[in-house]
Amino acid sequence: MSGDLVFYGFALLTVLSGFFVVASRNVVHAAFSLLFTLFGVAGLYAQLGADFLAVTQTVVYIGGILVLVVFAVMMTRIPRSDAPRRGLDRAVPAAILALLSFALIYMVIVGARWPERATGAPEATVAEIGTGLMTRFVFPFEYASLVLLAAMVGAAILIRERAPQDDDGDGTEVQR
Amino acid sequence: MTVGLEHYLTVSALLFGLGLYAVLTRRNAVALLMGVELILNAANLNFVAFARYVDGGVEGHIVAAFVIVLAAAEAAVALAIVLAMFRNFGTVNVDTVNRLKR
Numbered sequence: 001m002s003g004d005l006v007f008y009g010f011a012l013l014t015v016l017s018g019f020f021v022v023a024s025r026n027v028v029h030a031a032f033s034l035l036f037t038l039f040g041v042a043g044l045y046a047q048l049g050a051d052f053l054a055v056t057q058t059v060v061y062i063g064g065i066l067v068l069v070v071f072a073v074m075m076t077r078i079p080r081s082d083a084p085r086r087g088l089d090r091a092v093p094a095a096i097l098a099l100l101s102f103a104l105i106y107m108v109i110v111g112a113r114w115p116e117r118a119t120g121a122p123e124a125t126v127a128e129i130g131t132g133l134m135t136r137f138v139f140p141f142e143y144a145s146l147v148l149l150a151a152m153v154g155a156a157i158l159i160r161e162r163a164p165q166d167d168d169g170d171g172t173e174v175q176r
Numbered sequence: 177m178t179v180g181l182e183h184y185l186t187v188s189a190l191l192f193g194l195g196l197y198a199v200l201t202r203r204n205a206v207a208l209l210m211g212v213e214l215i216l217n218a219a220n221l222n223f224v225a226f227a228r229y230v231d232g233g234v235e236g237h238i239v240a241a242f243v244i245v246l247a248a249a250e251a252a253v254a255l256a257i258v259l260a261m262f263r264n265f266g267t268v269n270v271d272t273v274n275r276l277k278r
Contacts, residue, residue, distance in 0.1 A: 007179045011187045018191055018214055022198045027207050034210050037191075041217045044184065048228045050237050053220075053244075060244050065213065065251045072206050072255040076262040094200035102193035109185040116181055116229050128234045129241070137238050144245045151249035155256035 007047050014040030027073050031066065038062050049122020052129050184225035191218035205258045205268045209251065216247045 017036035024030045038061045045054040133141045191214050198211025220240045227236025258268055265273050 004179045007183065011183070014187060015190050015194075018194045021210055021214065022194045022201075027204055030207055030210055034213065037214065038217065041191075041221060044187065044221060045224055048184065048224050050224045050227070050240075053224060053237050053240055056241060056244055060248055061213075061217075065248055068251055068255050069206060069210065072258055075259060076206065076268045091201050094197050097200065098193045098197035101196060102189050105189040105192065106186060109182055109189065114181055114230060117232055119229060122228070125234050125237055129237055132234055132238050140242060144242055147249050148245065151253050155252045158253070158256035159259050 003047070007044070010040045010043035010047065013037075014044065028070075031070050031073055034069070035062060035066055038066065049125070051122075051124060052126045181225055181229040184221060184229075188218045188221040188225070191215075191221065203269045203271050205261065205270050206255070208270060209254050209258075212254075213247065213251070216243060219243065 014037055017033045017040065020033035021030045021037060024033060038057065042054045042057040042062075045057055195211045195214030195218060198214060199208060202208045202211060220243050223236040223240040223243070227233065227240075261273055262268050267273070
């Protein structure tokens with residue numbers, strides 16, 4: 001079935017580029033691998049019939065968060081020699097822990113009897129999501145806008161240049 | 177075997193494992209953040225997969241949209257912290273930024 005092929009293509013893209021995000025020593029390469037991972041996840045959303053989320057993922061993650069990440073990488077580059085090498089002492093236990101947690105989750109996935117329902121052709125979800133956001137989910141929706149405002153103000157304060165020092169010693173803050 | 181719920185959950189579990197490994201090993205604060213994004217995407221994929229194969233509604237989609245919103249807020253604040261860290265310490269290595277320990 002062609003839909004299955006599309007799934008395997010996107011799944012392979014997601015996992016392989018996710019592996020490069022983790023394995024690449026160069027942060028710029030990792031950031032560009034993350035682009036393909038996020039795109040692969042957006043494709044999986046589309047496969048699952050989540051059209052709105054697929055577009056949101058592309059716009060917010062790839063168009064927003066990834067650009068932020070790339071800017072942060074560009075503004076904080078340090079010379080290669082200053083970067084301490086990652087030792088095996090940290091990589092091996094971390095790999096064991098990650099593999100163990102994957103194995104545990106996989107055992108649950110295979111072992112559990114999910115109450116699956118018969119799935120038909122996916123329908124457009126945008127109208128339903130809009131109605132949901134304005135009715136049942138209106139409080140979290142408004143709350144999310146507050147969180148975004150707080151995050152915006154907080155980020156702006158955090159990266160602000162430090163206020164000029166009070167040089168004349170009269171205890172008054174220098175007007176800015 | 178046709179693609180079903182288990183396939184999506186497996187991809188999500190793989191993404192989670194990769195993200196966990198990145199969070200545990202990377203010392204660059206920006207790379208650390210990328211691992212967190214991988215984990216958030218893994219969780220989101222679960223929400224959407226269950227919405228399609230178990231629940232059938234769009235509640236899972238709405239929750240996933242909220243997760244994306246929170247991830248965006250988190251990324252903005254975290255990267256502002258990284259820039260402030262770089263300005264004050266000259267590095268983005270999370271092991272060397274330990275002034276509170278001393």
